[in-house]
Amino acid sequence: MNKCRFDLCEIDPWKIRAELEGMAEEKYRNFAQALIPDSAQMLGVRLPGLRKLAAKIAVFNPLSYLKSDDEKYFEETMLKGFVIGLLKIDQEEQLELVAHHVKRITDWSLCDSFCCSLKFASKSQGRVWEFLMPFLQSEHPFSVRFAVVMLMDYFIDAEHLDSVLSILDDLPSDNYYVSMATAWALSTCFVRFPDKTMRFLEVSHLDDDTYGRTL
Known part of the structure; x- marks a missing residue:
């Protein structure tokens, strides 16, 4: 799996998307799509890679990134959910982000992975x-x-x-x-x-x- 290639001190959604695209694996995408047939467009990024990237993003409390609704890929939605779970912020603000994210959930995998995070x-x-x-x-x-x-x-x-x-x-x-x-x-x-x-x-x-x- 490719390592992160850019500095996340500035949370840029386009750079994050490019990073996810670079982490994609075609065989894994085909496997995952078979398990989640009703998912959004999928790249094929494994969950450990998403969690590692989420941990890097969460350090900077990227609230504007989390509140934006510009997800193109399944993995972008999954990533935002993981970041929300890792934040160290006021509880009510975190719950507000959770409520907003629930509206993005369109399949069982996004739902269940978000909950466990x-x-x-x-x-x-x-x-x-x-x-x-x-x-x-x-x-x-x-x-x-x-x-x-x-x-x-x-x-x-x-x-x-x-x-x-x-x-x-x-x-x-x-x-x-x-x-x-x-x-x-x-x-x-x-x-x-x-x-x-x-x-x-x-x-x-x-x-x-x-x-x-x-x-």
Whole structure:
């Protein structure tokens, strides 16, 4: 994989795009496109390379770059998500960036990778829980999936389990990607809290497809 070729002290979106284009691998692009058929135009940059580049960008708190919506490639959107997760800024400002970025999510990979990069959520559960609730009511499936995956990643614990199960039971299931995320979260609940989750499944209101995907 090519190394970064330019100085990121000045965050220039065009230089970042050129760097990503230089990191592209055709074979990896073909592999990734098969896994994410509904993705935006893809270059074929591996995730470790994106994370390394994100770490270099995040040092400079590039807020104007993160607030711009000029992404051409899948990797540009993924990169911005990783940068947001690495920022050391005021929590409310960071959550504002998160909310803005959720609007960019158009496939399961962008969603799930973004969620796992938001490590600060585990240290601010109360505020992040409150922040997530409106996304569960969204008309946009990937906004709902974002909230579900965040609940799975950061809130399946003894304190939140009952609330998480209740939320998952009430979610609409007419979208495949929401249903899959719900089933994934419930499977994680079962691994960590098998008895309570099994009792929930026995009386849940899950549709047959989501229930089947959970097992």
